[in-house]
Amino acid sequence: MSAGAMLEVRGISIAFGGLKAVQDFSLSIPRGGLYGLIGPNGAGKTTCFNLLTGVYTPNVGSIAVDGVDVTGLPPHQIAVAGLSRTFQNIRLFGQLSVLDNVLLGLHLRGRHSLASTLLRTGFHVSQERAMAALAMRLLETFGLANRAEEQGKNLPYGDQRRLEIARALATEPKVLLLDEPAAGMNPQEKKALRELIQRVRREFGVTILLIEHDMGVVMNICERITVLNFGQTIASGTPDEVQNDPKVIEAYLGTE
Amino acid sequence: MSKLFEETRSLKAPVWGVIPRAAWPLVVAIAIGALVYFGVSPLVGGFVSKVMLIVGINIVLAVSLNIVNGYTGQFSMGHAGFMAVGGYVAAGIVYYGSIKLWGSAEPAGGILSIVQEGPKAGPLWGKGDFLFVISCLIGGLVAAGAGYVVGLPSLRLRGDYLAIVTLGFGEIVRVILQGSHDQIQPWKAADAAAMPVYELAWKLGGPKGFNLVPTYTTLFWVYFWAALTCIAAYRLKSSSSGRAFLSIREDEVAAQAMGVDLTKYKVRAFVFSSFFAGVAGGLYALDIGAISAGDLNFIKSFDIIIMVVLGGLGSISGAVLAAVILSILPEALRQPPSLVPWGWVAIAVIALVMGAVLPKGKKLKPIIVLVGTAALWEGLRFLATSVHVNLPDYRMIIYAILLIVLMIVRPQGLFGVRELWDLKVFKRRGGGA
Ligand SMILES: Nc1ncnc2c1ncn2[C@@H]1O[C@H](COP(=O)(O)OP(=O)(O)OP(=O)(O)O)[C@@H](O)[C@H]1O
Ligand SMILES: [Mg+2]
Numbered sequence: 001m002s003a004g005a006m007l008e009v010r011g012i013s014i015a016f017g018g019l020k021a022v023q024d025f026s027l028s029i030p031r032g033g034l035y036g037l038i039g040p041n042g043a044g045k046t047t048c049f050n051l052l053t054g055v056y057t058p059n060v061g062s063i064a065v066d067g068v069d070v071t072g073l074p075p076h077q078i079a080v081a082g083l084s085r086t087f088q089n090i091r092l093f094g095q096l097s098v099l100d101n102v103l104l105g106l107h108l109r110g111r112h113s114l115a116s117t118l119l120r121t122g123f124h125v126s127q128e129r130a131m132a133a134l135a136m137r138l139l140e141t142f143g144l145a146n147r148a149e150e151q152g153k154n155l156p157y158g159d160q161r162r163l164e165i166a167r168a169l170a171t172e173p174k175v176l177l178l179d180e181p182a183a184g185m186n187p188q189e190k191k192a193l194r195e196l197i198q199r200v201r202r203e204f205g206v207t208i209l210l211i212e213h214d215m216g217v218v219m220n221i222c223e224r225i226t227v228l229n230f231g232q233t234i235a236s237g238t239p240d241e242v243q244n245d246p247k248v249i250e251a252y253l254g255t256e
Numbered sequence: 257m258s259k260l261f262e263e264t265r266s267l268k269a270p271v272w273g274v275i276p277r278a279a280w281p282l283v284v285a286i287a288i289g290a291l292v293y294f295g296v297s298p299l300v301g302g303f304v305s306k307v308m309l310i311v312g313i314n315i316v317l318a319v320s321l322n323i324v325n326g327y328t329g330q331f332s333m334g335h336a337g338f339m340a341v342g343g344y345v346a347a348g349i350v351y352y353g354s355i356k357l358w359g360s361a362e363p364a365g366g367i368l369s370i371v372q373e374g375p376k377a378g379p380l381w382g383k384g385d386f387l388f389v390i391s392c393l394i395g396g397l398v399a400a401g402a403g404y405v406v407g408l409p410s411l412r413l414r415g416d417y418l419a420i421v422t423l424g425f426g427e428i429v430r431v432i433l434q435g436s437h438d439q440i441q442p443w444k445a446a447d448a449a450a451m452p453v454y455e456l457a458w459k460l461g462g463p464k465g466f467n468l469v470p471t472y473t474t475l476f477w478v479y480f481w482a483a484l485t486c487i488a489a490y491r492l493k494s495s496s497s498g499r500a501f502l503s504i505r506e507d508e509v510a511a512q513a514m515g516v517d518l519t520k521y522k523v524r525a526f527v528f529s530s531f532f533a534g535v536a537g538g539l540y541a542l543d544i545g546a547i548s549a550g551d552l553n554f555i556k557s558f559d560i561i562i563m564v565v566l567g568g569l570g571s572i573s574g575a576v577l578a579a580v581i582l583s584i585l586p587e588a589l590r591q592p593p594s595l596v597p598w599g600w601v602a603i604a605v606i607a608l609v610m611g612a613v614l615p616k617g618k619k620l621k622p623i624i625v626l627v628g629t630a631a632l633w634e635g636l637r638f639l640a641t642s643v644h645v646n647l648p649d650y651r652m653i654i655y656a657i658l659l660i661v662l663m664i665v666r667p668q669g670l671f672g673v674r675e676l677w678d679l680k681v682f683k684r685r686g687g688g689a
Contacts, residue, residue, distance in 0.1 A: 053513055079515035087513075093506035095673050096499070103496070104503050108515025112496040114524060118488055120277040128495065171515055 004067075006031045006207040007083075007175045012051050012061030021047045023231045025061070027209075029175070034201055034208045036222035036239075038215075040251055043228040045211045046088055049177050053085050054078040066174050080108050082174030086164040086181060088211070094153030098144055098163055101152050102135040105170025135170065141203070142166045142196075158189050162196065169204055176206045182214045190214060194221055219243065227251065281487040289480035293368070297475050305475060307587050309543060312478035313536050314579040316485045318563035319572055320532030323489060325561065326569040326673075327498060328525040329505025330411065331419040335533050336556035337426030340549050341402050342395035342534020343541035344433055344460055347469045349391035350542060351439075352456045354384065354470055355449055361442040363470040369477065388472035392481075392538035399534025400527045402429075407526035411519060426554050433549035436460035442468050465548030466541070473543035481539060485532050489572050492528065501525055502570065502673070566662060568669030573676035578669070585658065589651035592637050595630055603630050 005028040013023050022044040029035050037045050050056045052063055054075035062071045070081045084105075093101050110131065116124040139145040142162050147155060155163060161181055168176055178197070182190045194217055201208055212218045218225060219239040226236040229251040235242050242248055292312075297305045317335060324332045354361050363370060364384030402425075410421040439461035440448040448456060460466050492498045500521045503511040512518055541547035563582050567574030595603070607623050614622065636654075640647045647654070 055509065055512075074517075075509075075512035076515045076517045079513060085513055087510065091507050091510040091513075093503050093510065095506060096502055100499055100502075104499050104511070104514045104516070107496055107500060110496060112500070114497065114528065117495045117497050118491055120491060122274045124495070125277070131496070167514065 004031065005029060005064075006033065006066055007052075007209065008062075008064040008067075009052065010062045012048075012058035012063065014047065014051055014056055014058055020231050022051060022058075022228075025051075025228075025233060027226055027236075029207050029209060031066075032201070032205060032207055034197070034210065034221060034223055036218040036225040037209060037211045037228065038213070038218055038225060038242075039228035042230075044231040045228055046179055047231075048228070049085055049179055049211065052078075052177060053083055076108070079171055079173075082172075083177065084168040084171045084173035084175070085177035086161075086168050086179055088179040088183065090160050090164055092152040092155075092160055092163060092167070094151065096152055097149050098139065098152055098155065099132070099135055099148040101163060101167050102138055102170045103131055105167040106131045106135060108171055138166050138170055158185060161185070161193070165196070165200065169200065169206070173206055176200070176204075176208045178208065178210045178212075180211050180213060182212055182217050190217060193217070197221060281484060281491075284487065285480045285483035288483040289476040289478075292479040293474055293476035307584060309473070309475055309478050310587075311580050311583040312475065312482045313539050313543075314560070314563065314583045315482040315576050316478075316532055316536040316539070317560045318567065318575040318579040319482075319485045319489050320529045320536070321560050322564045322567070322570065322572065322575045323492065323501070323529040324525050325564050326571070326575070327493060327501035327505065328522060329569070330522060330525070331415060332422040332526070332529075333419050333554060333557050333561065334406070334422035334424075334426040334429075335529075335560045336552040336554065337422075337429040338399040338403060338530035338533035339537035339540065339556070340426075340429050340433060340547070340552040341530075341537065342392075342399040343537030343547045343552070344395075344466060344549070345398045345534070346391040346395035346538030347466050347541040347547050348457065348460060349394060350384075350387055350472065351466070351469045352448060352453075352459075353387045353391070355440075355442075355445045356453075357387070358383070359449060360445055361468060361470055363472060365472050369472040369474050384470065384472065388477075388542060391542070392477075392535050395538035396531040396534035399537065400531035402534075403526045403530030404523060407523045408519070411522040411526065423554055423557075426552075426557055430549045430553055433460060434463045436462050438462060439464070439466055461548075463550070465546055465550070467546040469541060469545045469547070471542055471545040473539045478539055478543075481532075481535055485535075486572055486576065488528075488532075493570075493572065497521070497524065505570070562659065566659070566669055568671035568673060570673035571669065571671035571675055574669055574671035577671075577676075586651060586655055589654055590648045592633075592640075592647050594637060595634055599630065603627065 007027065007029040009025060009027040011024050011026055013025070014021055025048055027035070037048065039045050047056070051058050054070070054073055054077070057072050062069060064070065065078075065081050065083050068081055070078050070083070073081070093104065096104070110127050136145060136148065139148055142165070144159060144163060144166065147159065152160065152163065165178065165181065181197070182193050185193060197208065197210070198221060200206065210218065210222060222239060224237060225239055225242045227234050227242055227245070227248050234247045234251060235245040237245070292308065297308070300308070317339065321332065321335045324330050351361055354364065358364065364382050365388060366379045366382040366385055368380055369382070369385050369388055370378070406422065406425045410418055413421060437459045439459055440451075440456070492501070500511070500516045503514065503516055504518060504521060508518060537547070537552070559582070563578040564575055566582065567576070567578030593599075603626060607626060610623055610626070611619055637647070639645075
């Protein structure tokens with residue numbers, strides 16, 4: 001454990017019936033870090049994200065974001081605390097416009113009382129304007145501004161992935177969790193994504209935890225990597241250390 | 257601290273805009289109510305006016321239910337229950353209020369709230385009108401309170417479970433109201449006047465229904481409320497709250513991950529929607545001068561659900577249009593009017609306009625549908641008269657078949673989640689692509 005970590009996870013576990021999906025998972029990412037989380041299929045990576053973001057509550061252990069304990073909070077409060085994510089199986093608001101998707105990300109930083117909404121108070125109107133301006137700027141950063149009015153589900157696959165990242169960033173997160181953002185992309189798109197992730201980290205100053213199957217992406221951009229297998233952390237270290245770890249090699253080659 | 261709040265401060269909306277923005281819906285609602293009541297109603301006569309009144313109340317009901325079932329994607333089957341709550345409260349306030357305040361349960365409104373044949377004369381506003389307006393508001397508020405009480409625990413449930421709970425709520429409301437005590441009849445007004453309010457509050461007629469309530473509801477009030485409901489629903493939909501509703505419908509997990517508090521917004525939708533259901537209940541009760549919980553059962557809830565689904569879950573204009581069509585259809589089928597000649601003239605004009613406005617290559621289908629429907633209508637009429645079938649006998653069957661056909665042709669409803677003004681036709685004209 002390190003003082004002043006942006007994301008501090010200590011010994012969280014969860015079991016589904018008899019299946020110990022994640023066991024004693026710990027992780028500490030310093031402010032501005034870019035860490036990776038890898039492991040074979042079914043290792044428990046997505047379940048880790050679900051634990052961190054409050055979709056599931058860990059049976060034991062604790063989670064802190066920027067020193068604030070968020071263990072056991074409901075997902076929307078964890079989002080407010082500064083943890084935002086994308087989903088492995090893209091979960092955009094398909095029928096809403098691209099702009100509205102990002103506006104929903106901005107939602108939690110504003111105040112939206114029923115009275116001010118119905119009366120269109122000055123505060124409400126200026127807030128909506130500010131949100132729209134901010135959202136458009138975000139879309140420009142992601143090269144999606146010209147598609148702002150299209151329905152989310154009509155975007156090409158790669159754009160949907162990027163829109164998910166834009167939407168997550170709109171919540172002004174301290175920590176951004178990316179679940180296999182490169183899945184289904186071609187090598188060219190993967191390269192662009194790698195650059196995008198590094199740019200996001202630079203420009204938005206967020207701390208990033210990345211789940212990725214594509215070793216080219218993870219090994220190149222992550223500072224440290226944690227490897228899961230059957231819910232257990234089998235290794236963690238720099239990309240070089242992890243790559244040469246016999247347990248990791250075994251897990252990936254699947255020797256019994 | 258947050259970028260958004262810095263931006264908000266720098267983009268302060270001009271102060272002078274605040275009051276007009278808050279007030280124009282009222283002005284518009286009054287204007288629409290007045291137009292329908294003073295302008296349209298005298299032209300079209302008593303029967304059509306009556307149908308228009310039903311249409312208006314159904315607009316309030318459909319647009320408000322749409323907020324729960326359409327925007328938020330929750331399946332409520334208890335809308336008639338909230339309507340009953342509002343209706344009984346409003347009827348109780350007006351009936352016993354009149355007796356307490358001026359000793360008789362006779363209508364005491366001005367011309368805004370007295371249905372008269374012919375030219376309208378007399379004072380615009382009577383002493384009873386205050387009571388009426390307040391009763392509808394309180395009816396709405398009590399219904400909203402009921403919405404809160406039902407919503408808070410049950411909105412943790414999803415889909416079918418919520419549907420069953422709301423269905424149960426509607427039935428419980430019905431049974432409870434049918435268990436209320438006997439009404440104190442108008443000729444015993446003196447007894448009622450002497451009784452304390454809390455005793456009167458439960459003398460709502462029980463299984464016999466609550467009758468002989470002074471009537472106040474006119475087309476003015478119905479369309480006033482219909483306009484207000486639509487404007488409020490629009491403001492909600494086109495704001496952050498509305499987006500939060502829609503996001504819940506689209507994907508609850510993602511919505512939560514974006515910081516949307518599910519319970520808060522589901523309850524908000526429920527409360528808002530039941531408020532207007534309650535108001536509609538008040539308008540309904542004070543139109544016929546009676547309300548019976550037995551009439552506001554789950555079948556009534558279904559009627560409203562059908563409107564919402566037909567219009568397109570989430571579409572305000574769709575809900576309005578569906579409320580209009582589905583309220584008129586059963587009435588029109590009573591005495592199927594011929595389209596010859598003016599109906600055909602109207603259809604020809606609409607077809608010409610469509611031909612001019614629709615984008616190339618998309619002209620044909622809608623026009624064929626339009627003309628085809630009209631031809632089908634005439635054909636059906638002709639067939640019925642030539643084989644001596646009395647169409648009105650089969651009106652509910654025809655109504656059901658039309659619904660089925662519509663849902664097969666357009667399962668997403670007339671407009672889907674979009675609005676009339678979102679349709680490509682109108683966008684295309686606005687230039688830019
Ligand atoms: N809600 C749940 N109920 C029961 N079992 C679950 C649940 N969620 C996940 N699991 C199980 O937990 C294990 C870990 O799943 P998880 O989705 O976290 O894997 P993953 O590492 O993300 O895999 P992939 O690389 O395929 O995405 C799997 O065996 C999965 O079937
Ligand atoms: Mg996964």
